[in-house]
Amino acid sequence: MALWDRFKESASTMQTQLNTKKNELKGGGFRDASMAMCALVAAADGTIDPDERQRVASLIAGNEVLRNFPAEELQQRFNDNCQQLMADFAVGKVSLMQTIGKVGKKPNEARAVVQIGIVIGGADGDFDRTEQGVVREACFALGIPPSEFDL
Template identity: 80%
Template sequence: MALWDRFKDSAQTMQSQLNAKKNDLKSGGFRDASMAMCALVAAADGSIDPSERQRVASLIAGNDVLRNFPADDLQTRFNDYCQKLSADFDFGKVGVLQTIGKVSKKPTEARAVIQIGIVIGGADGDFDKAEQGIVREACFALGIAPAEFDL
């Protein structure tokens, strides 16, 4: 089986796991951390081009778990995190990782945030090294071993 096929199966499995936990993922902390993760993955290479931003925004809108929250609220939060990362990537990344780290004491939410990062990162068919690295950093912010997610 090709590497991409294995990854695609893994991403589908993660999305299924997220859907199964949907009722447990309704807190404001999870909402904020997941939008921070989406912005971080979109900016993984250090910048966010408009097509990347639009692609991630449509993935957010189509994600069943994230439908627990009003779409306009998610969009506002995603755009705010993207703006912070675009203004100064290194400084913005510190703040975004702090937002992600706020769910570290809730293991279900913390793992779900990582799974969302992986699903979003791989949705274009290429979970590249920069995206993997940024999700790995988020694992550290949450106190989760990256190896748990093969990162």
């Protein structure tokens, strides 16, 4: 199986797993960590171009699990996180990783945040090395072995 097909299949599997946990994923910590993850994936290469930002915003709006939260609220948090990264990528990244790390004591939420990162990163068909790297770092922030997600 080609690498692209594996990533596509993995992203699809992750979304299916997320959908089965939808009713458990309603907390503010999960919401905040998910939006931090989305912003980090969008800015994985150190920049956020408008097309990438719009694509991720559309994916957020269309994600079944994230529909547990008001769309405007998610959009605002995502935009705020993107602004933080654009203002100072290094400082913003540390701050957003800390936000992600806060759900580390809730294993279902922690794994769901990683899955959101994989789904968002793989949605365009190219879960590239920089996106994988950001999700891998998030795994470390959450105390989850990246190998659990083939990262």
